[in-house]
Amino acid sequence: MHYRLALALALTWLCLACAGCSTLSPKDSAEATRILAEGKSTALTCEREDHCAIENRLSRAADSAIASSTAEAPKHAVWIVESGQEALHSRVSMIRAAQHSIDLQTYIFDEDDSARMIMRELIAAAKRGVKVRILIDQLSAFKSARTQVAVAGAHQNLDLKIYNPLFERGSLSNPLQYALASIAQFRTLNQRMHTKLLIVDDKLGLTGGRNYQDDYFDWSPSFNFLDRDILVAGPVVRRMSETFNVFWHSSRAKAMPELKDAVSLLQTQGVPKLSDAAYEFPDRVRAFQAASADVAALDDMYARMEIDTGDVQFIADLPAKHRRGPSAVRKQDPFSSELSQVIASTQSEIILQTPYLVLTNAAQRSFVALQDRAEPPRVIVSSNSLASTDNMLTYGMAYKYRRRYMRRLGFEMFELKPHPASVAFDVVAARSEKDSHVAIHAKSIVVDRTIAVVGTHNFDPRSQHYNTEAAVIVRDPKVAERVAHNMLRMMQPDNAWTIAPNRKALRKVDEAVLSGTEALPILDLWPSRYGTSYQFVPGPACPAPVSFKSPDFQKCYRLVGDFPEVNVVSLRWWLTRVITAMGAVTMPFL
Template identity: 45%
Template sequence: MTLRVCRLAWVLLLLSTAACSTLTAAQREHAAGIAVAAREDAVGCDRADRCAEPSELRALAGAAFTESAAAPDAPPRHYALILDEGGDALLARINLIRSATRKIDLQTYIFDKDDSARLVIDELLAAARRGVQVRVLIDQLSAIADLQILAALAGAHENLHLRIYNPTFGQAVPNYLDYAASVVCCFRRFNQRMHNKLLVIDDAVGIAGGRNYQDDYYDWDSEYNFRDRDVLVAGPVVREMEHNFVAYWNDPRSVPAERLDDVAGVLLAQGVPALPPARPTRPERIETMSQAARDAALVRERLVARAIPVGAVAYLADVPRKHHEGPDTDGAGLSGLAALLAGAQDEILLQTPYLVLSDQALEIFRGLRARPQPPRVVVSTNSLAATDNPIVYALTYKYKRRHVRELGFDLFEYMPFPADPPVDPALGAWQAGDPPTRPNVARSELPGGSLGGSSGADGDGRVEDKLRTETRPSLLRTSAPASRPVPVSGEGPRMGLHAKSMVIDRRIGVVGTHNFDPRSETYNTEAVVLIEDPAFAHALAQSIERDIAPGNSWTVAPRQKPPVLSGLNYSMGKVLEASPVLDLWPWRYATNYAFQPGPDCPAPLPRRDPDFHRCYEAVGDFPEVSLGAKSILTRMLTAFGAGLVPIL
């Protein structure tokens, strides 16, 4: 026992030594001075509008403010646009950045260095050089993982400022030893992440939702892309978005990049480096997007023409004090979502990629279910084949009976190769026939879906780099092979659900970052846009219903009762489901079904219809998954992983 204690103490000493290897305060000040002194101060435009490009998308804000001023006694006027397609979401961002006349504020959880992310970096730099004030705030866990780029941006221009939120041990790009030390010494602090995603232009137009800055959020990845959703809002509410951004920008946890030890080390060693040249995997795609953002007719057709005039809009967002003082309890932040859910009368459409409900969410849904006339609850989430996080899916799988039977959810699981995905190749989206940019691109071709460390990556390691997705907030599983997508039977780029949206009674629409899970309520800061408008709610409902259509999702429904021992099967499954440790019962109460159209089954049926099993074919618990080590892992975590729920 003494030997074990000594070994543990030695490990802790090594970890703490690595974590405390920092620069002195004087060295950090010197590095910051190097960055500040090197920043360009020349501005390439002397016009009052900073040579902003005309934008009808930006002009929506002018119309909203004018209409709001004309009717001061009515709710402020806004325009809202659902950004369902990745190409449109990137097009809107580039067009708006170029339209900025005063300032640009960008807040995000992930910022990569791939094609789409580098395009945005270059556009932000161009805006700063023409005189626009640009502020970029990135959560440290998935910040730009390139010290040369970070150091270059830190000293690029006096109009460009970059801060990193909640850096682990004062570093922008910590190593695995630092992560391990943070788990040992201060897990809660370093596992609290800024999950918000926001782009604000001139306090007039804002984009919020699920998308980060990485190719797989814009349909540009050759292997795996997220089916995601943002909402663009123009009008007075954007000032609230800006106010929330400023709270994060000024928070002590937001540290200028040049004051972080590893970035400062680069500055001290070599001064401000040149920004590494962009090396896009598909240069023609970059050019297509750049030209499209200047094409007024195209922007009008794809974006402006679809904007919906709306009235009441609210930006519900956590504030940084959630990480200092615990969850917000005064109702000013996202706690308002609980009352919104509890007030539903007829229907809730909920879309979340990770169906691991928090205790508060469970209590709300149980209360709704207990009503004499409970509202219908439709839930769209990932299947195992589509998810980017099998560990989280394991808990969804464990509680299928609870979701379907106890809570009464009409549950749909997204397919990895949906028949009707919201993807348009016109703006560079990857298609199944496109050539890969790296060898062995199909995940189904990776060696057996191995759980081994390097077998899931090609020779240059870029697959490892790319998988810096939303599955990384927990420090317990940073870059863990088990948190990568499982091998599937199909080929080509697959899709996984990432949209976080909700429609209440077809009159209130919500788009944002909140997953209704324990992480969203306890560890992450989150933000959503709430729009109370029937036209907007209808459009959002149509978008979710497209995702749950038979060709895009499987229907989850109870299995047909076996002729014998059906009661025992149900009872054993229910008892073991409640166990936080042991759940080895092999037969789940519910499984996945695929619609089989025919003369007697002309249209999809609800799972409660008496003819459901005649028109739907059971396709198993894990359809389209190439069974292997990761499938076994999912079952193991279903058996033993319930204790991980609070941090998943």
């Protein structure tokens, strides 16, 4: 019996390996191209020159900014988009305002309610006559190749490409294919397109942490991300468009006739019909669509959020990053160089927010340089707790190096609670279950309350070495203050625990032990990590939170342990301990 099972597994593995190595013939690709083109709808729902675009505050602000800009004095309008519902409305408003073109680039495009609604908006725009291009990383491009082909064949004005596909397939359909990829194409498997862009008519552009999935828009009943986008109107959007075009025309971006599973499906079934299945929560979608049709109300919201500013900078990795291994990534690479310069420019304060506090060696050196100054700036860091995080592996590494972050890098760290009391999260929209929780997914930096960076970069080794990333840098105190306010709100005592050194006696033991064991890649077994979690306790002598460096800290804060709200008998608790002790070898890929 065991022999037969082993033989079956071996044969399955061999079949997958052979499928991965076979090539797509020009004849099959040409036939698939013909079938796809013939299957696309050509019907239009609008004959107007503006393709029935719905003018709104965003499009008017873009026209005004471009009209008043010069090369020496560019003008922009900026919106910092915090809540999931604002983020969803912003995307729908942008799509409906499109007159000529829509370019969408993302890491994840799911098939849940929010993703299907956005896809239907994009197809509706194509039917109006707008040219729509969609580029998705292979690892999370819908649920199946069937959906990919259905989307690509929906209309002649819509094109879809898949980025960096493994085994020339649009979709990996089973775990064995991932296992084979980890052996046969390990480098390609790790080189992912994490860039997220939505560009309309070369005048409105949006980037940030959000993918196209319910979790990012307050629509998941069990778990949601607290994220951040930046929407920009003005001349810098042309730079975003140029970046998208480089990706779109890259040899790593593949259309359906270049993908084996898509070609096979087209040859056997033609262009499949796009699913018209009912939404999971149809009443919620109807309520959202009714609100999205109220242009005046949304214009009022955008007016309150809008900040007029001058120079705005867009930085992004390009597909060329994937021609090099991690050892070839140099300090002078434009993206990392710009971030390093922003950090180095800090005079008094830097606020950093990231879901995964696992810093590259280069990033650590940047912060060490700040601390080595005669008067080092304050460094405030917001991230996830073990109770809130969606990634125990990265949290285990952040926990391992807690002493280094606090003592050598000068970090004042705050970890988000899983059930924060006052953050930008719509419980009603989420249809939240009793045990639902949230986690930080935003990636932002604010320097001296004058410079704001919002984008996709997690400031971790994976973002530095493997993924392509994008960000917007705005040098404007109004924008920086808005982003700082939102980040600091997540660090308030009702939303986050404060990380501070252990009591004095244990702290001294930690210092002595960890100075030797912390550098070990494995067998770092010491159970305490120098710093632990505290909860602020207000009172007459403690009217407001203070830094852990304040002499009043101990009397104003209550010790709550290393992993508050995580049961010591839970798998999460024990896996994190194992990861901290044994997982440092995974650091380059986190």
